[in-house]
Amino acid sequence: MRFDVLTLFPELIQSHMGFSIMKRASDDGVIEVVTHNPRDYTHDKHRKVDDTPFGGGVGMVLMPQPYVDCYENVSRLENSVTIMMTPQGEPLTDGISNELAQYKQIIILCGHYEGFDERIREIIKPREISVGDFVLTGGELPALCLIDSVSRKLDGTLGKIESAHDDSFSDGLLEYPQYTKPRVYRGLEVPEVLLNGNHKMIEEYRKEQKIIRTKQKRPDLYEKWKNKQ
Ligand SMILES: C[S@@+](CC[C@H](N)C(=O)[O-])C[C@H]1O[C@@H](n2cnc3c(N)ncnc32)[C@H](O)[C@@H]1O
Known part of the structure; x- marks a missing residue:
């Protein structure tokens, strides 16, 4: 299973992969976690990925261009699904983890700040998933919950000792x-x-x-x- 994670903070994702069962699953080739930073797809010298919301309001919204370009540069496997981590999505359950474990590739969009410009949803049309009715600062922890729970479903991730x-x-x-x-x-x-x-x-x-x-x-x-x- 390959996870492609679009994130402004790749270290948050990679650090979780360096320990315990997830590390072993990566080392054994059961899972592969690749990060992609939308900031690398900006066109201005400040590498800006967010801006103030039209209509006013607090906080910064993630601009569509860096996210959409980054997404379109991820090479696609045959059996692939795209997920947006958002508190507005369907709640993550064991059943959804089972369902997602059938794919060969999961592309995950992590938001930050005030979240995504709506056109990112309209263009990419991801499945939207939430980890609960509360709001976190970014999509990295939710993405890790998803990656971890799906990985546990894959043959070879858990040894006998950690059976699910x-x-x-x-x-x-x-x-x-x-x-x-x-x-x-x-x-x-x-x-x-x-x-x-x-x-x-x-x-x-x-x-x-x-x-x-x-x-x-x-x-x-x-x-x-x-x-x-
Ligand atoms: C501060 S949140 C944005 C929340 C957005 N303004 C709203 O009210 O729906 C920033 C990012 O964190 C992630 N996030 C926060 N809470 C989440 C949750 N419960 N489930 C999944 N992702 C979440 C999403 O990727 C979101 O784009």
Whole structure:
């Protein structure tokens, strides 16, 4: 999977790729993350990428020319999708990450300041994705959320040790509670059922816990799951 990220701050993207599971996935060639800076496509000597909004208002808006030229210079693979990170987009979910993992290339537009000149949307026609109903200073963190969550879906990113099999959302429920050593910590004991080696009982306990905690923590997800049973 190739990610092409249009960003004014490429170091923010690259730094995340230098650690842990994402680094291994890059080193193993499971993913490739390439950054493109719209500032390199400006025509003026100040390399200006933003300007004041027509109609007045605070902040600076990203000008169309550097973004559109930069976008049009990204070489396109056959099975490719373009995403704009924006608080106005559809909320990123596990389902969308699964869907995006089917592509060979994801081109991601990261905004900054007050966001994109509307004509960038009109010309590029990206799919718009948000990471939640809050506003961040730039699209780099949202892009990294997307890259990370999609990468976890690809064969070869997670080793056995980090398996996504029982992760929250994979079957519509949140994950069961997890414990590791020691058996007792500050008087809190690991549930007996996890220590008895009876795999059937462990499986039943975990299934039950998933349902209980989803009902408690995310009644919206619980209702959806229940209606599908
Ligand atoms: C300060 S925001 C612009 C917000 C814009 N003025 C609005 O109200 O919709 C700057 C950039 O950060 C990114 N961004 C901020 N919050 C985001 C979110 N919740 N999801 C995805 N991207 C976000 C987008 O790329 C956006 O263009």
